[in-house]
Amino acid sequence: MFPIFSNAAVxxxxxxxxxxTVDETIQMVTNMVEGMQTGTAxxxxxxxxxxxxxxxxxxxxxxxxxHRRAEIGYEIHPDYWHNGYASEALRRTLDYATHVAxxxxxxxxxxxxxxxxxxxxxxxxxxxxxxxxxxxxxxxKAHDVYMYSYIHERQDHE
Numbered sequence: 001m002f003p004i005f006s007n008a009a010v011x012x013x014x015x016x017x018x019x020x021t022v023d024e025t026i027q028m029v030t031n032m033v034e035g036m037q038t039g040t041a042x043x044x045x046x047x048x049x050x051x052x053x054x055x056x057x058x059x060x061x062x063x064x065x066x067h068r069r070a071e072i073g074y075e076i077h078p079d080y081w082h083n084g085y086a087s088e089a090l091r092r093t094l095d096y097a098t099h100v101a102x103x104x105x106x107x108x109x110x111x112x113x114x115x116x117x118x119x120x121x122x123x124x125x126x127x128x129x130x131x132x133x134x135x136x137x138x139x140x141k142a143h144d145v146y147m148y149s150y151i152h153e154r155q156d157h158e
Contacts, residue, residue, distance in 0.1 A: 001025050004056055009078045013111035015136045039063065046076060046089045055080040058089045069105035070097065090124050098152040108148040109135065118146065126150045
């Protein structure tokens with residue numbers, strides 16, 4: 001995980017600074033595990049099948065089960081960008097969201113400058129809902145983001 005979360009290119013649009021020490025990454029992983037144990041987060045590794053290389057992670061945070069919604073987040077090391085891995089992971093994660101977790105809405109917050117992520121979300125059924133001004137802070141600067149959503153329409157018409 002450290003090679004991913006210490007990489008400035010990975011975190012350019014992430015809302016956090018690159019890790020300088022392995023201890024920072026250990027603390028982040030500990031927080032992820034605690035979130036999964038308390039039911040406030042779900043996270044998976046994105047693994048390349050042919051050699052079991054950890055390329056990144058993907059998962060849900062800001063879970064609101066009563067409202068059947070969560071936000072999705074992901075990151076992949078630049079060595080694996082532009083190969084379809086993020087889209088494949090996103091599709092599988094959305095399948096989990098709609099068929100296992102029973103989420104109706106999956107939101108995504110994306111920096112306005114993160115064009116690649118915007119295109120990937122749009123190709124996979126997300127719609128841009130609007131702009132959240134000065135929503136994220138990184139490198140002591142406020143950043144605008146776009147709010148995206150993926151809505152799963154249930155077939156039973158509750």
